Amino acid sequence: xxxxxxxxxxxxxxxxxxxxxxxxxxxxxxxxxxxxxxxxxxxxxxxxxxxxxxxxxxxxxxxxxxxxxxxxxxxxxxxxxxxxxxxxxxxxxxxxxxxxxxxxxxxxxxxxxxxxxxxxxxxxxxxxxxxxxxxxxxxxxxxxxxxxxxxxxxxxxxxxxxxxxxxxxxxxxxxxxxxxxxxxxxxxxxxxxxxxxxxxxxxxxxxxxxxxxxxxxxxxxxxxxxxxxxxxxxxxxxxxxxxxxxxxxxxxxxxxxxxxxxxxxxxxxxxxxxxxxxxxxxxxxxxxxxxxxxxxxxxxxxxxxxxxxxxxxxxxxxxxxxxxxxxxxxxxxxx
Amino acid sequence: xxxxxxxxxxxxxxxxxxxxxxxxxxxxxxxxxxxxxxxxxxxxxxxxxxxxxxxxxxxxxxxxxxxxxxxxxxxxxxxxxxxxxxxxxxxxxxxxxxxxxxxxxxxxxxxxxxxxxxxxxxxxxxxxxxxxxxxxxxxxxxxxxxxxxxxxxxxxxxxxxxxxxxxxxxxxxxxxxxxxxxxxxxxxxxxxxxxxxxxxxxxxxxxxxxxxxxxxxxxxxxxxxxxxxxxxxxxxxxxxxxxxxxxxxxxxxxxxxxxxxxxxxxxxxxxxxxxxxxxxxxxxxxxxxxxxxxxxxxxxxxxxxxxxxxxxxxxxxxxxxxxxxxxxxxxxxxx
Numbered sequence: 001x002x003x004x005x006x007x008x009x010x011x012x013x014x015x016x017x018x019x020x021x022x023x024x025x026x027x028x029x030x031x032x033x034x035x036x037x038x039x040x041x042x043x044x045x046x047x048x049x050x051x052x053x054x055x056x057x058x059x060x061x062x063x064x065x066x067x068x069x070x071x072x073x074x075x076x077x078x079x080x081x082x083x084x085x086x087x088x089x090x091x092x093x094x095x096x097x098x099x100x101x102x103x104x105x106x107x108x109x110x111x112x113x114x115x116x117x118x119x120x121x122x123x124x125x126x127x128x129x130x131x132x133x134x135x136x137x138x139x140x141x142x143x144x145x146x147x148x149x150x151x152x153x154x155x156x157x158x159x160x161x162x163x164x165x166x167x168x169x170x171x172x173x174x175x176x177x178x179x180x181x182x183x184x185x186x187x188x189x190x191x192x193x194x195x196x197x198x199x200x201x202x203x204x205x206x207x208x209x210x211x212x213x214x215x216x217x218x219x220x221x222x223x224x225x226x227x228x229x230x231x232x233x234x235x236x237x238x239x240x241x242x243x244x245x246x247x248x249x250x251x252x253x254x255x256x257x258x259x260x261x262x263x264x265x266x267x268x269x270x271x272x273x274x275x276x277x278x279x280x281x282x283x284x285x286x287x288x289x290x291x292x293x294x295x296x297x298x299x300x301x302x303x304x305x306x307x308x309x310x311x312x313x314x315x316x317x318x319x320x321x322x323x324x325x326x327x328x329x330x331x332x333x334x335x
Numbered sequence: 336x337x338x339x340x341x342x343x344x345x346x347x348x349x350x351x352x353x354x355x356x357x358x359x360x361x362x363x364x365x366x367x368x369x370x371x372x373x374x375x376x377x378x379x380x381x382x383x384x385x386x387x388x389x390x391x392x393x394x395x396x397x398x399x400x401x402x403x404x405x406x407x408x409x410x411x412x413x414x415x416x417x418x419x420x421x422x423x424x425x426x427x428x429x430x431x432x433x434x435x436x437x438x439x440x441x442x443x444x445x446x447x448x449x450x451x452x453x454x455x456x457x458x459x460x461x462x463x464x465x466x467x468x469x470x471x472x473x474x475x476x477x478x479x480x481x482x483x484x485x486x487x488x489x490x491x492x493x494x495x496x497x498x499x500x501x502x503x504x505x506x507x508x509x510x511x512x513x514x515x516x517x518x519x520x521x522x523x524x525x526x527x528x529x530x531x532x533x534x535x536x537x538x539x540x541x542x543x544x545x546x547x548x549x550x551x552x553x554x555x556x557x558x559x560x561x562x563x564x565x566x567x568x569x570x571x572x573x574x575x576x577x578x579x580x581x582x583x584x585x586x587x588x589x590x591x592x593x594x595x596x597x598x599x600x601x602x603x604x605x606x607x608x609x610x611x612x613x614x615x616x617x618x619x620x621x622x623x624x625x626x627x628x629x630x631x632x633x634x635x636x637x638x639x640x641x642x643x644x645x646x647x648x649x650x651x652x653x654x655x656x657x658x659x660x661x662x663x664x665x666x667x668x669x670x
Contacts, residue, residue: 117669145522179568187480187565214572220581230522237549238570242577245553253605263601266594274584
């Protein structure tokens with residue numbers, strides 16, 4: 001497999017990206033193409049003593065940053081690392097793109113260059129949130145602020161395929177994020193989507209478990225939580241915000257006095273699991289589901305370890321052929 | 336002041352309600368009317384040795400429960416404790432109603448019987464969420480799933496008045512819950528609302544601090560977080576769900592072995608503040624903002640202490656004359 005990595009995008013680019021790529025190459029093998037400023041990348045690879053690893057460089061002089069308009073950035077900055085990576089993927093130069101750059105620009109670019117799967121109305125960005133017992137896939141977690149019931153139906157299918165094929169969850173439970181558990185809850189969008197999901201469940205195509213409330217998702221009530229991108233984004237950010245707030249309060253408690261500091265030392269070994277659960281680096285990133293080629297979005301704040309995890313996830317995504325699975329089922333996913 | 340309390344509604348009614356009323360009467364003075372089954376309430380008051388307190392009983396034979404249709408319950412069950420309380424308020428029999436019953440039924444009933452303030456399009460249910468540094472008022476937190484920009488503008492004003500007059504926050508910072516911090520973020524509803532809030536800020540009427548993301552709210556980035564009732568409900572439930580999930584994980588860590596159990600004993604005294612912050616009993620409840628008389632919704636799961644807190648909040652709401660403040664400003668709050 002050949003992985004195309006946008007070396008110049010993300011808060012910690014290019015150092016963390018190159019370093020993460022080196023980690024991945026050492027751990028997983030495979031071939032890698034780092035896209036970006038050739039001399040900069042070459043120097044970094046030298047520093048990492050990574051010159052004999054199967055990592056090549058595809059030169060791109062420009063970088064898309066946070067000030068570029070996401071809708072037009074990839075088209076206008078054709079020589080940016082992100083654009084070059086997406087064109088390289090389109091032209092068969094590799095099997096997947098991984099980028100920690102601007103989400104909106106990457107999505108628009110992937111849609112423009114690599115195209116959506118035929119019949120898919122909108123690509124969705126899923127996020128694997130920590131929950132009781134593991135992870136729940138929330139989608140759309142921010143790509144599409146305004147949605148139709150058909151988009152949400154497609155998100156349900158795509159999330160279900162992803163959880164089954166990439167995350168190994170058998171018969172994943174799909175929940176519709178709503179403002180109450182009863183069938184009749186929600187606005188027009190939710191009510192219409194509910195009917196469609198129920199129909200898909202009746203035909204045995206997805207395992208729809210009904211409406212889920214915001215409180216049900218962290219409890220692990222479903223494996224796939226379906227939401228429009230506005231609600232999904234608010235939910236995702238709220239999870240992050242509350243977790244960070246509570247961990248901060250806890251830290252204040254630990255620092256309160258000698259007793260609590262001592263207690264922290266006793267707890268520290270046992271706290272590792274919780275920290276790991278809340279850490280974005282463990283998941284690394286997620287693909288834009290619905291794009292006809294694997295385009296993987298890594299966190300903007302990715303460190304080397306997060307890039308390594310994103311590579312791992314991207315490899316699993318390619319191997320599982322989720323794109324093919326969506327294509328084979330597209331007739332059931334459109335109105 | 337005379338407080339009308341629906342004694343029969345809520346998960347722990349009537350015991351916890353009567354007991355909370357007795358706590359309030361002992362602590363705050365004032366007069367109370369418990370609405371519900373006379374003999375049951377009388378027995379409970381006797382048990383509490385509360386017969387000389389200024390608590391009277393207004394008889395109502397029926398109860399609205401979770402199986403009643405919220406939209407029609409108050410109209411159809413006229414002799415329910417909730418309906419009787421709302422009519423008593425309308426007819427001047429007291430200064431505020433407090434009920435731990437079905438939120439939808441209470442809102443529909445309050446709208447039907449006690450009416451909205453003239454010019455207010457929809458009453459909102461605010462929730463005081465824990466955040467860094469104190470509490471943030473989220474509204475609407477569930478009463479109105481589908482909203483217009485005008486509703487959200489009104490929520491912003493009403494929330495602002497509530498935080499200033501009842502919670503004592505000077506010049507409260509109003510944020511619009513959105514899927515990004517930039518001005519241009521959001522769906523049509525958010526974009527239109529943003530313009531209106533900015534206009535209100537330019538006129539010096541509210542302290543609008545711009546868009547807030549889900550992660551900004553727990554960080555205490557604003558005092559009033561404005562959302563449609565769908566998003567607000569998902570956000571509120573997510574906060575509850577994540578808090579409960581993390582506290583559960585923490586409990587598991589504490590129970591892991593002898594060392595961690597000992598650590599917990601050392602931490603316990605310092606954990607009180609966090610527990611209090613996350614406890615619904617400390618806030619008690621919230622008024623339906625926009626109803627022309629004070630109608631207070633206490634948590635369905637209220638224990639006696641939560642009812643006592645709800646009484647305290649309701650008294651502050653009456654004293655602050657938020658209803659009058661809304662009426663005096665209504666011209667700026669309508670299109």
